[in-house]
Amino acid sequence: MEGYLNRIPEMVEQIRAVRDTIITNILLIGQTPAPTFREKRRTSVFMDRLAEFQVDEVTTDGYRNPIGVIHGTSAEKPPIFVVAHLDTFFNKDIVYNYSVGENTITGPGLMDNTVGVGVLVSLPFLFQCLGLRFESDIVLAGVIQSIGKGNLRGIRHLLKTWEGPIRGGVCIEGGELGRLNYFSDGMIRAEIECSISRSTGVTHKFLPNSILVLNEIINEILKLRLPQRPRSRIVIGKISGGVDHGAVAYEATMGLEIRSHSDRIVKDIYKDIQEIVDGISHEDQVDLKLSTISNLNATRLRYNDPLVKHSAAVLRALGIEPVSDPTESALSILLSHNIPSVTLGVTHGYNYYEEDATMEIEPMYKGIAQIIGVITAIDSGVCDE
């Protein structure tokens, strides 16, 4: 353990030395559109890059997740999964114009998750440059259909159909450097659609306004009493509706997430919201529909789990103080399959969800070193303890 921990800081310089190829991978991935459900072109680029780096097997699984496998030296050791989600929030019709400055890179979808994918496809090249061989096969997976309505289908399918045990997993996200996620909350992501009948008559003397109806629902949600333990919360993240400043809004939609350390509480809160929706729908005589977009079960490793401890040690060896929060990502699917796993962030950035999302280049080298350090830790057996 001490041996590789000492070596990790030395890797940073070696990684910096191949900066051009790492940034090239980020650019080639980033300038290829990959909206959720339409990741085909980025899948091709992903596989092309792995093939160019002479990865032993490059293929797709039955769900079209692109996968590369670097053969390990031991046939007995189960594989280590390194995962980054391929899809972005942006649609296909914008210009994926990436710009590189002296210290930063800017472009749509960069922090979520072009950097993660770019680093993932750079790993075979970096392993070659650093002279690293592993006992386990390293499975590099760019999983599709992760975001929003994708509901992590790519990683779910990959793990469901993978034959044989998996030794451990590392999920790569663009930011922030220092994150060390090892647990995920139970989560339901839902949408409430409000629709007002356009016909006038006996039903309504005055037409209701769908935005005001949603406002009423929000007020009722805010009255719900949420437990402090297990920690639980409702995030109202999206709302849209109406067509003009002076016209009654016939249609409106809001999106929300219920999160809790406890799956039972998530379900209870969902039921409460369903009752609020049903009540207002009845009393205001409007069409209201609550539907689930995606959901996750709460899963976690313990803080004293060997993988978490060793991962934290890797970060600290690089002078990075680990920060742990719950995450709603591929990690929860890996953990739900009892695969010891963590999520790591590559670098610092800002404007994550804007077209000018920006990352800092310099911290990335440490971010990559920590990923290689954690893979090395898993390969040395920390998940086997």
Add this chain to the structure above:
Amino acid sequence: MNDGWLKTNTFHYSEFRDVAGLVAAKQKKGLTISLCLPTLNEERTIAKEILIIKSELMLRHPLIDEIVVVDSGSTDSTREIAKTYGADVYEANDILPRMERYQGKGENLWKALYITRGDIIVYLDADIKNIHHRFAYGLLGPLLLHDRIKYVKAFYDRPIAIGKNKLRPTGGGRVTELVVRPLFSIFFPELTQILQPLSGEYAGYRDIFDQIPFPIGYGVETSMILDIYRRWGLEVMAQVDLDRRIHRNQDTKALGKMAFVILKTFINRKLELGLIDLHEKMYDEMIQYNLVREEYKANITRFEGHERPPMIGIEEYREKFFPETTQGESP
């Protein structure tokens, strides 16, 4: 019209994906290759062009021997960024300083002949938003694998960027379709087989480029095709499908100016060849009108139409590349 050239001399970049094979061909022939990026305020795109080409075609596969940026006096950080990422950066005015100074893309391309050392030179515009190393290896493939080919031009699907980062799936190439293609159809039907004669990406052997004149502005692509066609014929040329290139959309007035320069270049070439007579002088000013406060105001842009002579005739060039030849005598 014989359209055989379109079939025999049109390639797709994917035919040249085996970059290691191209490197072997280059080494077998003992060639060196230079990449030139002409720039004017390209700080948003220059770094990624350098990074991707350097990573893939210099460090991982030694196909290209040098990347040279020739800058027309950018006022942004183009030169600093290009240096940061490892290109050799020159200001056009500092090259061959005894000569009169001009500003324009053609000027940069011409001066690049003096400062580069490659037997083959690849010219890429520095504003490519979706740069990929195929832009360089795709152009080099026919030159390295087909001995008869000396000059290669790019063509591609051209989505254009409109508004703030929005993309229109088809379009672009308006000056080609409205000006160049009709002219070629009337005077040189064979040349209509070149699908995008105004594309800014091309590569060729030095001994082709140094024997032709370079207009300093927009006309450089048109004149290059006409001059190579006239001297060596269509057979030495090829075109490569580079798949897709996203470029800036220019407004109609800017395209009008481009069309003006191209037309003038074309007519000048026809006059030189004795193929047409002109009984009145041509003017140097493009006149466009703008409505300003309910009044039409003329916006006059002057294009002098300067042209650099073949580089082979420049004494400094001959001293550098052909020191054994007598001063003032062409090799």
